[in-house]
Amino acid sequence: MLIAIENMMGATPDDLAKFARDKSGRLxxxxxxxxxxxxxxxxxASLHAVMHQYLATTxxxxxxxxxxxxxxxxxxxxxxxxxxxxxxxxVLSDIL
Numbered sequence: 001m002l003i004a005i006e007n008m009m010g011a012t013p014d015d016l017a018k019f020a021r022d023k024s025g026r027l028x029x030x031x032x033x034x035x036x037x038x039x040x041x042x043x044x045a046s047l048h049a050v051m052h053q054y055l056a057t058t059x060x061x062x063x064x065x066x067x068x069x070x071x072x073x074x075x076x077x078x079x080x081x082x083x084x085x086x087x088x089x090x091v092l093s094d095i096l
Contacts, residue, residue: 001019021041025045030045
């Protein structure tokens with residue numbers, strides 16, 4: 001998970017250290033033996049709560065998808081303007 005957080009979220013070394021230190025788990029109640037962990041240091045539980053609250057509900061997921069489609073469509077229109085004639089283009093190499 002730390003590798004994914006570093007590479008997909010662009011976490012800084014300080015952010016990664018916070019995740020590595022947190023042994024309290026992702027549930028609302030800390031794992032046995034970690035009950036003294038302050039709420040501000042429970043980064044796994046906070047991340048899980050945000051994901052569960054926002055990405056597990058249709059309302060927010062639909063809004064995220066609509067925003068992605070709009071921005072992706074705008075980016076495609078910039079890179080590949082429609083000019084009336086057909087041509088081949090490499091989408092991956094031009095976008096990434």
